[in-house]
Amino acid sequence: MRKILDLISEEMKNAFAAAGYDGELGRVTLSNRPDLCEYQCNGAMAGAKKYHKAPLAIAEEVAAQLKESSVFAEASVAPPGFLNLKVKASFVRDYLRQMRTADKFGLEAPERVKKIIVDYGGANVAKPLHVGHLRPAIIGESVKRICSYAGHDVIGDIHMGDWGLQMGLVITELKKRQPELVYFDENYTGEYPAEAPFTIAELEEIYPTASAKSKDDADYKAEAMEATHRLQNGDRGFRALWNHIMRVSVEDLKKNYDSLDVHFELWKGESDVQDLIPGMVEQLKKGGYAYESDGALVVDVKEETDTKEVPPCMILKSDGASLYNTTDLATIMDRMEKYHPDKMIYVTDKRQDLYFEQIFRCARKTGLVGEETELLHIGNGTMNDKDRGKPFKTREGGVMRLEHLIGEINEEMLRKIRENAAEKGYEIDAGEAAATAKIVGLAAVKYGDLSNQAAKDYVFDIDRFTSFEGDTGPYILYTIVRIKSILHKYAEQGGSPADAVIQNAGDDSEKSLMLELSRFNAVMEAAYEEAAPHRICAFIYDIANAFNHFYHETKILTEEDRERQAGWIALLKLTVDVLETCIDLLGFSAPERM
Ligand code: ARG
Numbered sequence: 001m002r003k004i005l006d007l008i009s010e011e012m013k014n015a016f017a018a019a020g021y022d023g024e025l026g027r028v029t030l031s032n033r034p035d036l037c038e039y040q041c042n043g044a045m046a047g048a049k050k051y052h053k054a055p056l057a058i059a060e061e062v063a064a065q066l067k068e069s070s071v072f073a074e075a076s077v078a079p080p081g082f083l084n085l086k087v088k089a090s091f092v093r094d095y096l097r098q099m100r101t102a103d104k105f106g107l108e109a110p111e112r113v114k115k116i117i118v119d120y121g122g123a124n125v126a127k128p129l130h131v132g133h134l135r136p137a138i139i140g141e142s143v144k145r146i147c148s149y150a151g152h153d154v155i156g157d158i159h160m161g162d163w164g165l166q167m168g169l170v171i172t173e174l175k176k177r178q179p180e181l182v183y184f185d186e187n188y189t190g191e192y193p194a195e196a197p198f199t200i201a202e203l204e205e206i207y208p209t210a211s212a213k214s215k216d217d218a219d220y221k222a223e224a225m226e227a228t229h230r231l232q233n234g235d236r237g238f239r240a241l242w243n244h245i246m247r248v249s250v251e252d253l254k255k256n257y258d259s260l261d262v263h264f265e266l267w268k269g270e271s272d273v274q275d276l277i278p279g280m281v282e283q284l285k286k287g288g289y290a291y292e293s294d295g296a297l298v299v300d301v302k303e304e305t306d307t308k309e310v311p312p313c314m315i316l317k318s319d320g321a322s323l324y325n326t327t328d329l330a331t332i333m334d335r336m337e338k339y340h341p342d343k344m345i346y347v348t349d350k351r352q353d354l355y356f357e358q359i360f361r362c363a364r365k366t367g368l369v370g371e372e373t374e375l376l377h378i379g380n381g382t383m384n385d386k387d388r389g390k391p392f393k394t395r396e397g398g399v400m401r402l403e404h405l406i407g408e409i410n411e412e413m414l415r416k417i418r419e420n421a422a423e424k425g426y427e428i429d430a431g432e433a434a435a436t437a438k439i440v441g442l443a444a445v446k447y448g449d450l451s452n453q454a455a456k457d458y459v460f461d462i463d464r465f466t467s468f469e470g471d472t473g474p475y476i477l478y479t480i481v482r483i484k485s486i487l488h489k490y491a492e493q494g495g496s497p498a499d500a501v502i503q504n505a506g507d508d509s510e511k512s513l514m515l516e517l518s519r520f521n522a523v524m525e526a527a528y529e530e531a532a533p534h535r536i537c538a539f540i541y542d543i544a545n546a547f548n549h550f551y552h553e554t555k556i557l558t559e560e561d562r563e564r565q566a567g568w569i570a571l572l573k574l575t576v577d578v579l580e581t582c583i584d585l586l587g588f589s590a591p592e593r594m
Helices: 002-018 043-051 055-065 087-101 131-149 165-177 200-216 219-232 236-261 270-286 324-339 350-365 402-424 432-449 473-492 508-517 520-529 534-554 562-585
Strands: 028-030 039-041 073-079 083-089 115-119 153-157 291-292 296-300 314-317 343-349 374-381 381-383 459-461
Touching: 002 039, 002 055, 002 083, 043 083, 043 087, 055 073, 055 083, 055 350, 073 459, 083 087, 083 131, 083 350, 087 291, 087 508, 087 562, 115 131, 115 314, 115 324, 131 153, 131 343, 131 381, 131 402, 131 432, 131 520, 131 534, 131 562, 165 200, 165 219, 200 219, 200 236, 200 291, 236 402, 270 291, 270 314, 270 324, 291 562, 314 324, 314 350, 343 350, 350 374, 432 459, 432 473, 432 534, 432 562, 473 508, 473 534, 473 562, 508 534, 508 562, 520 534, 534 562
Parallel strands: 115 153, 115 343, 343 374, 381 459
Antiparallel strands: 028 039, 039 083, 073 083, 291 296, 296 314
């Protein structure tokens, strides 16, 4: 379906042309003065110079062309030459009727389906998930769903950190604790046990212990580095141990991401491309891109137009070891070969902005990625503590584990849900309350995050995020639940929401809701083009406000005019369908009641 603003603009362009002016002047936008009109056109002012004529006169001539318009109910002229517009109720009604029957509410399929890889999550194996991993997971999941809804072929890859020093640290600590394990016996040639010599709980304790020790003890650190080196060079016992760490850790990560409703198509990691590195390095050297500098192998990536210094991209350290960079470049090479993506989107903390600039430049310059493939980094800001305004920490100042943060939110949500039930005077059993708290808690966290532009820092405010009022996830869910309850009651009275037909708006509150809904396809397009979930948040907040306003003005279930009532029900059905589609794109869902 065409966007409603395009249809409206087209009508206006025809009017400009019919009055003898350049049709392009007829571009219509949403009104800056919703108290006066719904849409506006400033074309008469733009045309004044070109036609040496007073803008007011031009506007009046154009308005005269619109007397019989099937789109505009009102086109009034205001000094110095604004065209203030209101559309006909029948025009919006017809648009919404079409939306209801169209696939995806009229969002058009793309001209060409793109292959898109979204690299997000970025969890590190053997380390517990902490709050720093929350934003990339939430934003990435939403961006992925938006791309897919836009009609593209999308793959999400977690790109785990599974090959670094943390592995050597865990191995070293295990060796201290259980030196008798066969993995440490260099003469052992038999099969290694199938069972891991640790549980996830132990693993979670081992890494922080080892990491703390390595900071105070240089020998310990050296040992961990040596262990990392041996692992990376194929030591059999270490490799077997690494497999155990991977299995135990990934199982736990899956559980954690599942509870966030975050799902990856690919569970690849840094380790998966290690075999590709020697070939890639050879290629970079042969192409004359990589050269030695202080013993290390680097590729220059600075450009003349740079205003800040962009250091060379390091490919190999002086001891020949590969780095985070090397793995990312090899992963790009691998993805190009396997998937030929049209686009790769990375979601990480914005402190990696410069890093990705280097990687992207290096990948392009060396031909790993051709011009036809787009590379995009979405650098997210930090989630800050309410009291200190600094990145989130535990009360003791440590890294906040994700599970604990989610636990805190759910607890607060449960309290509010109980409170609300008591206020409304209905019974809610403990099981239902807890399940609902989980669903609403996730919405609180995700909406609180996604309603900000990704690059901005924001304050994590449990109280505000979990509130049932204001620009929050629970407010959106509350609206959905309210609409569902009306539709449910209507059905109980024998009506059928699916068969109800949208009618002309009877008052301004109804029309406002209809106009908000009509923006759906435009909003989705923008959200996709800009990879910007916050666009969807702003849209559903507007819809929720418009709906609640309408709801307060209208006695729906007691209306005696059955056709009018059915018209409202049809509008409610469209509203709830649009809202539920949108929250799904944001990565959360609504409970049956709350
Ligand atoms: N593991 C990294 C971290 O914790 C994030 C990985 C992001 N993705 C990537 N392709 N580099 O910071």
